[in-house]
Amino acid sequence: MLKKLFMLIVAGFFLVSCAATNTEQGGDVDAASASSSSSSGGEITAGTQEDLIVNVGDRVFFEFDSSELTVDAQATLDAQAAWLMQYPDTNITIEGHADERGTREYNLALGDKRAFSVYSYLAQAGIDTNRMEYVSWGKERPEVIGSDETAYSQNRRGVTTVSN
Amino acid sequence: MHSIRNMFMIKKILIFLFISLNANAALEVTIAQGKVEPTPIAITQIFGADSDTARYGNTLRQIISNNLTNSGLFYTVNEDLYIQSENLVEKVPRFEDWKLIKAQFLLSADVSKIDKGIRLRMRLYDVFNAKEIEKLQLTIPDENLIRRVGHTVSDIVYERITGETGYFDTRIVYVSEVGPLDQRVKRLAIMDQDGHLDSHQFLTDGKNLVLTPRFAPNNQIITYMEYKNNLPRVYIYNLKTGEREIVGDFPGMTFAPRFSPDSQSVVMSFSDPNTANSEIYLMDLNTRALSRLTNDSGIDTSPSFSPNGEKIVFNSDRGGSPQLFIMDKNGGNIKRISKGKGVYGNPVWSPRGDLIAFTKLTQGNFHIGVMDINGNNERVIVRDFSLESPAWSPNGRYLIFHRQKRSNLDGTGGEVTLHFIDITGYNERVIPTPRDGSDPAWSPLL
Secondary structure (H helix, E strand, O other), X not given: OHHHHHHHHHHHHHHHHHHHHOOOOOHHHHHHHHHHHHHOOOOOOOOOHHXXXXXXXXXXXXXXXXXXXXXXXXXXXXXXXXXHHHOOOOXXXXXXXXXXXXXXXXXXXXXXXXXHHHHXXXXXXXXXXXXXXXXXXXXXXXXOOOOOHHHHHHHOEEEEEEOO | OHHHHHHHHHHHHHHHHOXXXXXXXXXXXXXXXOOOOOEEEEEEEEEEOOHHHHHHHHHHHHHHHHHHHHOOOEEEOOHHHOOOOOOOOOOOOOHHHHHHOOOOEEEEEEEEEEOOEEEEEEEEEEOOOOEEEEEEEEEEOOHHHHHHHHHHHHHHHHHHXXXXXXXXXXXXXXXXXXXXXXXXXXXXXXXXXXXXXHHOEEXXXXXXOEEEEEEOOOOOEEEEEEEEOOEEEEEEEEOOOOOEEEOOOOOOOEEEEEEOOOOOEEEEEEEOOOOOOEEEEEEEOOOOOEEEOOOOOOOEEEEEEOXXXXXXXXXXXXXXXXXXXXXXXXXXXXXXXXXXXXXXXXXXXXXXXXXXXXXXXXOOEEEEEEEEOOOOOOEEEEEEOOEEEEEEOOOOOEEEEEEEOOEOOOOOEOOEEEEEEEOOOOOOEEEOOOOEEEEEEEOOOO
């Protein structure tokens, strides 16, 4: 319960900082770290989802209709790989998401490709594939509600979630 | 579930109890493309001797009148204008009186209680030629089947006058949506094609995300996608038994299912877990034999069979942006058919075989259109910010789809509704649903 509450707070700050900075690319990492300094204040348990969100960055963003990892995305995933090495008992599920400007079915396929891009990057970085699963949510679970590019750029994402 | 089973009983009942007393050749009314002037039809009061039968009569008249009006091919002449007010089931109408108010056709009916249930008698007249063109009676065991009787009579009138197959005694399965747009709760739901609330039922409880239901063309089975235990897979749902079953044991995501025309197979996308690349597969539901139809590094999805089962149209980004392609049923002979600019998706082959409906994103808007099966003669039927999921009426004259409004950062907007439109682009109507609705699909005639 507490965990959920905490995540909501972090997510809230995340949204606010994104809206304020309105960065097109790599805004995720900046926003996440920005919120960590302002919101944390308390104890973050190492190796948890909160730790990943606040201190590493749990997500990468994609260009329209693309599942290729940008330079920023690769930097985030390098940090995720290092973090996963540090906590070898941590298993993850990678979620692939799309913005709303495609058909439901095409976006399911695209979300799967995005999740897999993250998955295979982490695998190449040395993370055991037994620790990782991936799933596409297509356009079904937007992070930011809205019908404009600001929302879409935040919704075309791959999100790493701690599953144990 | 009980009422669903009841609904299925009626088919047999209607077949056994139909006593068509007259079999004139159908009056051919050719319907060319373009706007059609609705044909005026008068529908007398549907007479009942007691309060129950009078109530059934009112309900029936309303159903029939709504159906015919919603088709865009008829309008019901205002009752206040009727000069003759008697029951015309056993009596020849005074055609002059009906001509005077410009009714081209005249429907009269009555309802009575008999030993075995409820009996409806109906007569359809061609006013201008002053003759009876249809005469029938049918009996149902109880009033639960009244709505089906109304739809059946509507189909008979539609067929006799237009020469086309009717579509009123059918149902729509769709995804009922509620809750915030980032945590949408989605349930499969089913209702009569007119969306009447009395016919509405939920099929799933909303615990798992469900998407893209489609009817089998020949029976009451639905295929759809569900996130059970967060694993997105294709399922089938037997409406007669209520049984749900996964289609195949795949190690990765399966999605975008549709039945083959014989309802014996499901064609769908499978995302290979070693590459996350989506290919199209065909699974025989009887033998569970699986065949792979596409093999390309691009996304291949949204397959839809031609009604003769020989070809499949599908969506692929193999050339860069998502376009429409046609292939043989075994995957051979792949040809791109979409020719215009824009991002194409959701191809659906018409049950008449001659057209493919699709969505296209271009210049910031979605379009729903139709094209010939070789991609020629593309025309837009409806355009808006967000349109998706076209599905054909079983007679191939109409499309249903969903339309979503823009959403806002504060969580408002994003309302999504079901719509009906004639493929001429005229006569668009909202199909009412108790909550928001998306991904509609049409049943065959019951």
